[in-house]
Amino acid sequence: MARDIQERIKKLIIDQRLPSGASLPTEPELMERLGVSRNSVREALKALQAMGIVEIRHGFGTYVGPMSMAPMIEGLTFRTVAGHYRGEDSLLQLLELREAVETGLIARLAGRIPAADLAELDAIVDRMDTETAADESHNGRPGAVRTETDRAFHATLYRCLGNPLLGEVLEAFWDAFHKVRTDLVDIPQDPKVTCRQHREILDAVRSGDVLRAERAIREHFGNIRTRLSAPVPTGSNR
Secondary structure, eight states: OHHHHHHHHHHHHHHTTOOTTOBOOOHHHHHHHHTOOHHHHHHHHHHHHHTTSEEEETTTEEEEOOOOSHHHHHHHHHHHHHHHHTTOOHHHHHHHHHHHHHHHHHHHHTTTSOHHHHHHHHHHHHHHHHHHHHHHHHHSSOOOOOHHHHHHHHHHHHHTTOOHHHHHHHHHHHHHHHHHHHHHOOOOOOHHHHHHHHHHHHHHHHHTOHHHHHHHHHHHHHHHHHHHHSOOOTTOOO
């Protein structure tokens, strides 16, 4: 019964072509339209809110939600954390899921990225080099590539595909992986290797060489997989 009410509210949103932020009928109106009780309507709306399909603004009404990937991110994150504590390689599984998506997309990019995006990617890789060199000049050890810089590279790389849903899915994988990684595992990093691999990905797609681009992205993820599988150093609290 509860699921049926949820489906009928979703159908209402679809049939009326309501965009995010649009006002939905009031509770009494939904009760009359659906022929159900107030409690049934409220329970259905709460469930839809948890999925990001509706947004309940207390004192104002109910609106079409952002329909974001937030529930997906939370689900991926929780599943990965729970699997990790059960002794599963759940973080590695999440990485392989992201790798499969990006490896499948890279061939579509070779030789097709607009000049403006290539210039932006060049600037991002240059920024990685700068971040790597920052600490090295002070203590002789290369600094780490910032997570935000790495994320910006991958987001910019696939932007020209013009697929907002694809972008959101990749962001969901990224959010879940890095949230879990930060909480559970301290992955060792060689910043110079990170910079070199991103430069190789960029050069490969710029050249239009599909096979080279696929090798470059596989090498990048293979490096992450190797680091993820490495034993935790003695004395680490991770």
